[in-house]
Amino acid sequence: MTITRRALAGAPLWPLLAALPTGLRAAPSRGGTLKFVMATESANLVPIDNTFGTTGIIGPKINEGLLTYDLAFQPAPQLATAWAVAADGLSLTFNLRQGVKWHDGKPFTAADVAFSILTLKRVHPRGRATFANVERVETPDDHTAVIRLSKPAPYLLSAFAASESPIVAQHVYDDGKEISANPANAAPIGTGPFVFKEWVRGSHIVLTRNPDYWDNPKPYLDGIIIRFIPDSVARSAVFSTGEIDIGGDTPVARSEIDAIRANPALTVTTDGYAYLGNQSQMVFNLDNPILAKAETRRAIAHALDLKAILDVAWYGQGVVSPTPISPVLKAFYDPAIKPYPYDPALAAQLLDEAGYPLQAGRRFALRALHNPFADANARVAAYVRQALARLGIDVSIQSYDFAGYVKAVYTDRAFDIEIENLGNSFDPTLGVQRVYWSKNFKIGLGFSNGAHYANPEVDRLLEAASVEVDEAKRRDLFVAFQRIIRADLPVLNLLSNNSYTVAKKTVRGHTMTIDGPRANFAEVYLA
Numbered sequence: 001m002t003i004t005r006r007a008l009a010g011a012p013l014w015p016l017l018a019a020l021p022t023g024l025r026a027a028p029s030r031g032g033t034l035k036f037v038m039a040t041e042s043a044n045l046v047p048i049d050n051t052f053g054t055t056g057i058i059g060p061k062i063n064e065g066l067l068t069y070d071l072a073f074q075p076a077p078q079l080a081t082a083w084a085v086a087a088d089g090l091s092l093t094f095n096l097r098q099g100v101k102w103h104d105g106k107p108f109t110a111a112d113v114a115f116s117i118l119t120l121k122r123v124h125p126r127g128r129a130t131f132a133n134v135e136r137v138e139t140p141d142d143h144t145a146v147i148r149l150s151k152p153a154p155y156l157l158s159a160f161a162a163s164e165s166p167i168v169a170q171h172v173y174d175d176g177k178e179i180s181a182n183p184a185n186a187a188p189i190g191t192g193p194f195v196f197k198e199w200v201r202g203s204h205i206v207l208t209r210n211p212d213y214w215d216n217p218k219p220y221l222d223g224i225i226i227r228f229i230p231d232s233v234a235r236s237a238v239f240s241t242g243e244i245d246i247g248g249d250t251p252v253a254r255s256e257i258d259a260i261r262a263n264p265a266l267t268v269t270t271d272g273y274a275y276l277g278n279q280s281q282m283v284f285n286l287d288n289p290i291l292a293k294a295e296t297r298r299a300i301a302h303a304l305d306l307k308a309i310l311d312v313a314w315y316g317q318g319v320v321s322p323t324p325i326s327p328v329l330k331a332f333y334d335p336a337i338k339p340y341p342y343d344p345a346l347a348a349q350l351l352d353e354a355g356y357p358l359q360a361g362r363r364f365a366l367r368a369l370h371n372p373f374a375d376a377n378a379r380v381a382a383y384v385r386q387a388l389a390r391l392g393i394d395v396s397i398q399s400y401d402f403a404g405y406v407k408a409v410y411t412d413r414a415f416d417i418e419i420e421n422l423g424n425s426f427d428p429t430l431g432v433q434r435v436y437w438s439k440n441f442k443i444g445l446g447f448s449n450g451a452h453y454a455n456p457e458v459d460r461l462l463e464a465a466s467v468e469v470d471e472a473k474r475r476d477l478f479v480a481f482q483r484i485i486r487a488d489l490p491v492l493n494l495l496s497n498n499s500y501t502v503a504k505k506t507v508r509g510h511t512m513t514i515d516g517p518r519a520n521f522a523e524v525y526l527a
Contacts, residue, residue: 032526033223034507036517037235037247040373041228043403044185045196045205048116048168049123051423051447052402053373057248058226060162060520061207062103063190066094066113067160069514071271073426075157076513078520079108079167079191089152089469096143100214102169103189103196110139115170117147123179125447126425128440129433129466130159151467154474155427161275163518164425167191180444193219193522203228213522220525232256232375239266239502245526246503246510248272248517257317260502272516273499277328277424277431279321280314280380282492283409283450288416290356290364297489299350300417301340303387308342310495313379318497323482324432326424326496331471332478337486348391363392369409370419372402377419380494384417411444413452421497422447426514428478429466436485437462453490 042052047059066080075083082095100108114137120127121134133153138146149156159165172184179185188196191214194207205226209219227244229235236256238244240263260266282304284291291297306320322339325332348358356363368384370377378399385395398415400408408414425431434440434447438454458481465477485491501517503510509523510516 028220028508028523028525029527030217030220030525031222033225034221034521034524034526035243035245036224036226037229037238037244038226039228039230039232039235039375040402041201041205043406044180045199046168046185046188047124047163047166048119048173048185049179051125052406054402056163056518058205058207059166059188060192060515060518061194061224062188062192062196063162063166063168064192064520065160065162065165065167066096067157068519069158069161069275070512071514073158073274073514075160078162079113080160083157085157089154090149092147092149092156094145094147096145097214098143100191101212102172102191103210104169104172106169106171107142108167108169108191109142110145111142112167112170113137113145114139115174116165116167117145119168119173119179120165123445124165125434125440125445126430127165128445128448129437130156130165130430133467152469153429153467154469155429155466158426159430161513161515161518162192162520163275163515164430192520194221194224194520197223215522218522220523221521224521230372230375236260239263242504246501246507246517248499248501255315257500265504267503267505269501269511269516270498272501272511272514272519274328275423275426275515275518276499277326277426278497278499279324279326279422279424280309280318280377280494280497281420281422281435282380282384282494283418283420283435284490284492285413285416285418285450286452286490287413288366290366291416293354294489295350295354296356297492298340299347299354299391300388300393301489301492302343302347302350303391304340304384304492304494305342305387306339306494309380309383312383314376314495314497318495320494321496322486322493324436324485324491324493325428325478325482328496329424329426329428332428332475334479334482337482340492344390351391351393358392361392362394365394365396366416367414368395368397368417368419369400369405369415370397371405371421372400374421374497376497377421380419384419406446409450410446410448413443418450420447420450428481429462433462433466435491436481451490453488455484455488458484458488 042054047055067075068078080094121131133149133151135148193213198206208223323337370381441449461481468474506527513519
């Protein structure tokens, strides 16, 4: 079926109903600068080729997406004003917003959409799977984009939030060079409510109000200052002193959350994180011949107490989650999968059988890295070092800043085990497949198949699930996948952690969409 512009206007499967609810609509206050806190900063600010924490939060305030999603996960307009899926599931058509300009004054057109979608397919860690079935993007006019698919992609309409699939300017990025080398990654040019002004590395980023924003009179704020404070105690302190207005996706101790909740000037919410489904993991480098042996990996699994990791490293903020798919994704999560029992004696026996007996109190050495985005990852690494030392495994922890960590793991592959905290995203094809799909191993591709795992049956299951439109059959495919991963153990899944947004009560309209702090903040104002 060919969908016409008239059909789009006539309300097909997902029509344009209304703009997002703004919350507390009564006379939003104009002006003021919002002070936002984050734990870490990354090498760039645009999530066009990465899933870095900084880019996913800051980027959408500058570079927008085609759609956004309310807290019930219903799509709503952003750069697209209407959309439709063909009856055969092989095309998506978007009507694009007219009169939108990039921050450099150039007009936004369908060519930018086509370039962005095809770039995401080529270089984005999740986008390589998300847009794998995209054959081409047609642009019959400047305000219509038609995505043509080789196979159905049942998850695709949920993939167009700015934090996941940002739209970038073709005239800025299409220079024949690698996307990762473009200067606009560190000084973005977008269509969003805020314009990039300044980045002082290690300190802060300044965004200013876009006076030509398409959704006038938004944004309500004059600007946003993002401060980087790696230490969780220090982050809690700046809330208590009133130095910071809001912070999101920065884990803190339970006692700190309790103290924040007791502060009458502050609010705490866990809403706005369903687009992520964070999963804490220990990734094995299977290129290491010691870890290539399944017995070694199982021994390590039996040496770790996941409940202790949750309590010690994450201060009890989450649930044990031994499966690749987070319990947040209830439609696909398999609750029948249980953790490997904590059994150090069995772990020692397995290591002996694998050919690594104790010799002078030592078996072998491993290099451990950890993603610094969440400081809890460093505590997980410390726990792992202590637990494995009891077995005679000498673990040395190597700490890096965020950019150094990404390079060490995904480019240099200079690790043996690494503690990661990855978002499952809103669908396993997008957030989970990238970690286990053999075709997603690529040197330099961040947050991908870091284990260098390859199992043809796992590939088959993941690829079949990515095109299966029957929900029950799709769940069965993902359940089978989870059970193989539990047995093969290329990644030891640890827990699903909680995330919080902490804000002064004077900050309004900050959690209106499913991506919470990753929204564009056009709705936010200071009461």
